[in-house]
Amino acid sequence: MKQTSETSFEPDWLNLREPADHRARDPKLLASAASCVQDGSIVLDLGSGTGSTARAFVQAGFGKMRWRFFDNDATLLRIASDRHPEAECVVGNLGDVKNLPLGDVGLITASALFDLMPESWINALILRAAEAGIPIYTALNYDGQMSWTPNDERDCVVTRAFNWHQTNDKGLGPALGPLSGSRFAELSEIVGYTVASAQSPWRLGPQETQLHDAVLDGIAQAAHEAGEKHALDWGIDRRGAVAVAETLGTIGHTDHLSVPR
Ligand SMILES: C[S@@+](CC[C@H](N)C(=O)[O-])C[C@H]1O[C@@H](n2cnc3c(N)ncnc32)[C@H](O)[C@@H]1O
Numbered sequence: 001m002k003q004t005s006e007t008s009f010e011p012d013w014l015n016l017r018e019p020a021d022h023r024a025r026d027p028k029l030l031a032s033a034a035s036c037v038q039d040g041s042i043v044l045d046l047g048s049g050t051g052s053t054a055r056a057f058v059q060a061g062f063g064k065m066r067w068r069f070f071d072n073d074a075t076l077l078r079i080a081s082d083r084h085p086e087a088e089c090v091v092g093n094l095g096d097v098k099n100l101p102l103g104d105v106g107l108i109t110a111s112a113l114f115d116l117m118p119e120s121w122i123n124a125l126i127l128r129a130a131e132a133g134i135p136i137y138t139a140l141n142y143d144g145q146m147s148w149t150p151n152d153e154r155d156c157v158v159t160r161a162f163n164w165h166q167t168n169d170k171g172l173g174p175a176l177g178p179l180s181g182s183r184f185a186e187l188s189e190i191v192g193y194t195v196a197s198a199q200s201p202w203r204l205g206p207q208e209t210q211l212h213d214a215v216l217d218g219i220a221q222a223a224h225e226a227g228e229k230h231a232l233d234w235g236i237d238r239r240g241a242v243a244v245a246e247t248l249g250t251i252g253h254t255d256h257l258s259v260p261r
Contacts, residue, residue, distance in 0.1 A: 011079055014049050016211050021111065022056050025139050026198035026255045033107060033137035033257050034062040041106025042066045046094060046125075047113035049073070051080035053139070054087065056111075068101060070094070095172045097124040102132055111139040114180040115166065118173030122180065123187050126258070130191045135259045136184075140200055142166065144178025145252030146219070152238065154230045161228035162219050181254035193258035204249035212244050215251065 034057060037043060045053045048069035057065055067087040069080045077089040090101050094117075102108075108129055114122060129136050144163045148155055166177030176183055185195045204212040220235025238247065 009049065009073060009076065011050060011076065013214070014052065014076070016214060017112075018052050018055070020202045020204065020208055020211055021052060021140055022059060024200040024202050024253060025056055025111075026200050027060060029137070029196060029198045029255045029257050030056065030060050030139070031062075032196065033109065033135070034060070034065070036135040036137075036257075036259060037065055037106045040066075040104075042068050042088075042104045043107045043109055044068045044070060044100070044102065044105045046070050046100070046108060046110040047116075048080055049076045051084050051087065053109050053111045054084055056139075068105070070101065095121065097121065097128050100125075100128065102128070102134065105132070105134055108134055108136045109138070110136075112141075114138050114184055115142045115177050116170045116175050117180065118169075119176050119183055119187075121172050122176065122184055126184070126187050126191055126193070129258075130193065130260065133260050135257065136188070136193075137255075137257045138181070138184060139255040140253045141181035141184070141256070142178060143181055143199075143252040143254050145201075145250075147250050148238070149248045150246075152234065154234045157228055158219060158223045158231050158234050161223035161226040161231060165222040165226040181256055185256050185258075188256075188258035192261050194261050195256055195258045197254055197256045200253045200255045202249070202251040202253065204247075204251065206245050209241065209244045212247070212249055213239055213241075215249070216244070 043065050048071050054067045069087055069089045071077050072093050074091050081089050146159045163178050167175050185197055188195050216238045220231050223231035
């Protein structure tokens with residue numbers, strides 16, 4: 001599935017979504033996450049891609065942090081290294097939770113990642129981080145809520161099919177998809193973290209037509225693959241320069257910060 005909003009890792013797609021991601025992040029939670037980092041400790045960004053999380057912290061005024069980027073895509077990490085020459089880059093598989101490089105880490109971050117992951121992985125990560133007393137900040141987890149103005153009577157069935165598609169296995173087991181943020185919060189509390197959560201929806205208006213069009217394409221394709229018979233026609237009707245420019249879209253996400261009690 002190419003260019004589906006939550007599963008394509010092409011650099012062009014990550015670049016396209018970055019401005020909307022940065023606008024969507026909850027600024028208070030980001031500042032609280034930054035305040036967890038002691039001087040000299042490292043921020044480990046899981047599934048870092050090209051380093052968008054680090055840039056979000058820089059844009060918010062937290063430019064002095066030391067970053068360790070972790071991803072299994074060497075091409076994305078090369079771009080991350082070009083853009084952040086001072087950061088460490090580690091190529092590895094997130095599935096190997098026991099061997100995540102936690103040395104000197106004072107904060108674990110992730111963005112647009114946990115909804116791709118199975119519950120077993122999220123739980124294993126929380127247990128590993130809790131053992132080491134490390135806070136976790138996870139941003140931009142798709143939460144299953146999408147709406148458009150003006151609405152279309154097929155929005156609801158397409159959203160339902162897309163949400164089901166989001167639970168497909170992305171390599172480590174069936175993904176939590178829309179439930180990832182809430183399950184992360186529940187599982188963190190169980191092992192003794194205090195969790196703060198916030199909404200971080202994309203709001204796609206006339207300034208975001210290219211992203212909005214690509215998102216609609218991905219949703220329509222995924223919902224079609226999930227068996228929704230109206231999905232492709234819905235995509236045709238919703239897409240195109242004129243239709244997109246006249247539509248406001250909201251794609252729900254949540255951010256969470258877990259801090260050891
Ligand atoms: C949706 S992208 C998000 C990238 C970045 N965090 C951002 O917000 O732009 C998900 C990232 O997770 C990485 N990823 C997915 N599965 C992985 C795995 N099993 N091991 C390591 N990285 C993985 C992908 O290569 C990709 O960079």
